[in-house]
Amino acid sequence: MDQYFDEMYHADGSLRGPYREIGSWLDNEDAARLRKKQREAEEVFRLTGITFNVYGKAEAEERLIPFDIVPRVISGREWKRLERGIDQRVRAINAFLHDIYHRQEIVRAGRVPAEMIAENEAFLPQMIGVSPPGQIYTHIVGIDLVRTGPDEFYVLEDNARTPSGVSYMLENRETMLRMFPELFSASNVRSVSDYPRNLRRSLAACAPTCAADEPTVAVLTPGIYNSAYFEHAFLADQMAVELVEGHDLRVTDGRVCMRTTRGYKPIDVLYRRVDDEFLDPLNFNPESALGVPGILDVYRAGGITIANAPGTGIADDKAIYSYMPEIVEFYTGEKPILKNVPTWRCSDPQSLAYVLDNLSELVVKEVHGSGGYGMLIGPAASKRELAAFRRKLKARPANYIAQPTLSLSTVPIFARSGLAPRHVDLRPFVLVSPDGVKITPGGLTRVALKKGSLVVNSSQGGGTKDTWVLED
Template identity: 75%
Template sequence: MAFDEMLTAENHPRPPYKTYHDWYANQDAAHLIRKTQDAENIFRRTGITFAVYGHADSSEKLIPFDIIPRIISAREWRKLAQGIEQRVLALNAFLDDIYHKQEIIKAGRIPRELIEKNVAFLPEMIGFKPPGGVYTHIVGTDIVRTGEDQFYVLEDNARTPSGVSYMLENRETMMQMFPELFTLNKVQRVEDYPRQLRQSLSSLAPPGCKGRPRVAVLTPGIYNSAYYEHSFLADQMGVELVEGSDLRVIDGRVKMRTTRGYEAIDVLYRRVDDDFLDPLTFRPDSALGIPGIMDVYRAGNITIANAPGTGIADDKAIYSYMPEIVEFYTGRKALLENVPTWRCSEPDSLKYVLEHLEELVVKEVHGSGGYGMLVGPTATKKECEEFAKKLAARPGNYIAQPTLALSTVPIFVNKGIAPRHVDLRPYVLVSDKVKIIPGGLTRVALKQGSLVVNSSQGGGTKDTWVLED
């Protein structure tokens, strides 16, 4: 039985939801249906879309938005925030270590081949320390809940975590449609995230930067699935949105083409993958990056956020070692637990997974967006058999986890409210301090019984409220 975040077994509202529950009881259903339509119109006018790859019907879709907020108490949030901060600091220490002394490998806590044979490990970063010693400037930590005080980390997004624009638009939409709710409930702010993001990035400008650092957002272009977010964040921060063709290396600096000629950039918030960042260092066929930027970076003349090579911290095989990583670098047990994980590269684990496919969720170690995975309990016998062949052929490409009873929160449907499974992606900014935005993006599985919350797989989003004390 899944934990219901709003209602107890006796159908009473839990404390964080009490005020909202009382308000909802006095609302007219037809009024709320109109509000749902209003929200969809707001998203359509604003152009809040995402791309779905592999679908012939439409490349751009509106992300479904639910008007009932997900509400978290201040006490619950403090517990989560402490665990997230511990984890993010450990990840940054891990990245610094594997590109320098590799103490964790020497100590036998992580197999050497898991690092050195990992496609996300960049030899070009060995021996180089980014400005301020920060690798993961922006992190999205995916959290799931299974009980009253039972939270687990599902995965770490340390490369280019997406979705923060939805968090901000969800809040703005809710404030526009239900201003009275924000009078009744003391909800912590998320609206100043763009200001905090710019401030955090600027604080890690290269040491030689004089005056106010110039920040820019590097996008692959309008055909990228997250282009809306790239342009949104650049606009909200008041910085330039650039493509690789707008930039070039001149006199040892990365410079941007302007009406006044080329002007230097100090901090580049890149939303381009490592492979495409510099055709002189990585893929020579890339038209998305800037030739020579890695030389400028290694010379200490630009900050790249997140740092190249952080993708190894996204790896789901590395994730399975996170309890050891946290303890190794912090000296304490992890405050937030991992979901139990089988590494299919290990023969005993592979044998178990193949024998229990119908009970497990199997994921690609470099996968994202819900693609390339098997949800055993909802898969057909034929799907399991076909997946077993892929798994046996490339076991090192997969990890497996049990299907957790994810918590549910209410969504609004025509007949009232109905419980649906959710996860949560809080966003973390790292500079000389760690700043965790109070809330994050709640992703919800809109289909009854579904555990897949990704928007690319039919999921939606909702506003996330963290209450003040």
């Protein structure tokens, strides 16, 4: 195990600073009691309905994301640095989006090749020339980070479209507070509970000029069978706003209105959890029953704010990812604080040759893939899988990028046999409004529950942990 950085223990088995409280708590706890608590936690999740549907499975099947009771701890000092890095990156992403849909200075400057944009399916021509309030395109961002050493954090992915998981950050904390209140009185853990209030405030701050003094905000969900429906309902509930579906909405008099018991009422800010493609059957996928016909026209005329804006995918696409260091520097004039994972774009013949030669040591991802699907982890793959992927790479090189296999840090989970190290990542949640960038101290820690596994996605056997940021 010693090639991995463990966040809780030094190589000699002693506790690292931020984990002192947790370590002594675990030492003094009875394993049987902890096991019982772990089961209780799952019961709470089930009862609350914090479940997700697995795509491709029967509609009725709702599954729990396993929750591990050992918190993941980040010191105040470490967090400060992450915060600065995230802030910088998110500002750069919004500046990039504005530029891409206007003058494309970054392309003119030769820092990002024109075909990267023009031929990218995440680029929406309908957004050209559109300036949303405050020039904010991505209001809600999830930045996926991994750690490989004491001060080594890498950004693995930027999620600038409709990042999910924030309800787990909040519910995991609620569950820990409910089960182990004594832990919190002993440690200075920063609170995450302001997130819904901040979310509503920052959405309202982005309201269009036609909005009333108290803007009407609503959350748009694809419906109760969507895998993240729980989260959509949870956020609407916590923000005290309506949770709407496409068939609750219609366009009247240049506004998007929701059907209430008293008639149609205009919405000022729509926090949509429906993908671009399904947002507007008149402008995008005509088959979509999830969207609102004509909403994009209202949006372009300034009649509603859509968060996140359509077309933000051009910034979190995996091929664009490889340009992020240039992007950050171009718009902020500073060196990036957070590191990017070195990335080979297979569209480039030289890179492709390198990737093919070193496939068994690399991670290969689809440019538009997500959820850990369609990905190859070289060191864990069989000969046959490698051969199959080699064929795919040769057939459509531009569809793939490759990265070195990172030695992801580990944090112990409470397994049947006691504490056992498992690989983790971290998704902090970021809110952007004209009032500034707000980062909730914490985030969602995903953990690969299978020994040795590097895949943390919940759809593939990943679990979650409560994430603590300590007050220094």
